[in-house]
Amino acid sequence: MSAAAQHRITRLATLTAVHRAFHWLHLHQPQLRQWQLEMVCIPAPPFAESARAAWFLDRFRHLGLTNIHLDEEGNALAELASPDALPNTPCILLSAHLDTVFPAGTSCEPRQANDSPRIYAPGICDNAAGLTALLGIAAALRYAHITPPIPILFAANVGEEGEGDLRGMRYLFEQGPYRHRIAAALALEGGGTNTTVTRALGSIRLSVTVTGPGGHSWADAGAPNPILILSRILTAVAEIALPTEPLTTLNAGHISGGTSINSIPESATVLLDLRSTDPAHLRIAEAAVRKICDGFLTALATQRPTSSATNIMVQNIGNRPAAVLPDDSSLLETLRAVDRHLTLRTELRLGSTDANLPLSLGIPAMAIGTGGSGGGIHTLQEWYDPTGRETALRRILLTLLDTTQVTAGSHRP
Known part of the structure; x- marks a missing residue:
């Protein structure tokens, strides 16, 4: 002063x-x-x-x-x-x-x-x-x-x-x-x-949506289940190594999907919030999330080549510098x-x-x-x-x- x-x-x-x-x-x-x-x-x-x-x-x-x-x-x-x-x-x-x-x-x-x-x-x-x-x-x-x-x-x-x-x-x-x-x-x-x-x-906010053909829980058993796929993605996301200096955080704040207990859902979505004081670390964390999603999409195509309707979309819905x-x-x-x-x-x-x-x-x-x-x-x-x-x-x-x-x-x- x-x-x-x-x-x-x-x-x-x-x-x-x-x-x-x-x-x-x-x-x-x-x-x-x-x-x-x-x-x-x-x-x-x-x-x-x-x-x-x-x-x-x-x-x-x-x-x-x-x-x-x-x-x-x-x-x-x-x-x-x-x-x-x-x-x-x-x-x-x-x-x-x-x-x-x-x-x-x-x-x-x-x-x-x-x-x-x-x-x-x-x-x-x-x-x-x-x-x-x-x-x-x-x-x-x-x-x-x-x-x-x-x-x-x-x-x-x-x-x-x-x-x-x-x-x-x-x-x-x-x-x-x-x-x-x-x-x-x-x-x-x-x-x-x-x-x-x-x-x-700073923060980056992502929407991760898994979509599939959906169907009946019995008649279409075995069809890709977006909620289960999204759950596996989130388990992997939770293991991303984030720095403590500068502190960088990742939060899953909202999850949605499905219509009834006896339906294979057609979609499931999670909203992720990434925060840091360092823009570079934010970009690194976002890239890690996208890499996980790309990896799951590739694995799904290999495991279920006939399930072309299954997709994983990562969308940036917020960016605070x-x-x-x-x-x-x-x-x-x-x-x-x-x-x-x-x-x-x-x-x-x-x-x-x-x-x-x-x-x-x-x-x-x-x-x-x-x-x-x-x-x-x-x-x-x-x-x-x-x-x-x-x-x-x-x-x-x-x-x-x-x-x-x-x-x-x-x-x-």
Whole structure:
């Protein structure tokens, strides 16, 4: 952390407008809680986030943001613009993902105990907490009449969880109209005050499907059985030697197939999740899985030359790049200065978040906790306690504002 960064943050925190923003955050904790209760009731299963996105567009309009729209991938976007900004002026992205891991039909109704601040609901922490912070920061900036030197792009984005494969971020950074403008990104993720993800855990996700002719368990006995073949493949996959340094993991997370107990199934599928901080080790692990499947397919052709209908297909269904925010990054320098000002301990962590994508492209990014505490993440008993949320929101606000100033200064002609 440099003395210059500390001086900037100390000065920034003394500004009257920043104090007004802090004042809004202090007085409007009930409003934040109400927003969180409203949004968590709106289901946002993977690839079906549109209803929650529409709710966010309405909130953005109510807060008086500009250029409010839904992009082609379904991200709900809005800007807090700088009056002097040109069309290609760099901007800072502040985002929180809309989607949850829970499938359509899951009851999202929040439950509250009269004597406890805890709220129970699927997705209440991951990521209703982050989404609430997104609105809180926008509201505080608008209330304080803060005009950033470069635009802030607010995004309630799709596709962070599971098979969403960061599709919202991929569109923003690879296809959308902002792709050449985003100079830094802060992804608001779950609870916690001190935590920040600056090391992106990479993952490759594979679908392995075995297909066959199927048939009756008695009349067609002896026909290739995809479930049994897949079981043998998984036994071999479990024996793949994976490094512990850097740690590389392989998980079989979901398996399906068959129709009834007395039917030889026509197909069986397993979903595999491979993770590592090293892209090379991910590729090696994926190659090992594919080699096993190719070997079984060759063996099947030799053993049952008449069973040409039997096939093994390996499909890549997800790829999250591994990356890291350099220790000398100005964004990390800003965060450390903010934490020192707020007397917080900076906890840098490894994780798989929306920050993976910009980090892999060399764009400064981090995923930052939005305060309070939570538990039971990705379960039906997920909970969130907003106690102490205000400090984390101040942390985000100061980091965001200083990043706009540093970026604006580095892009002056």
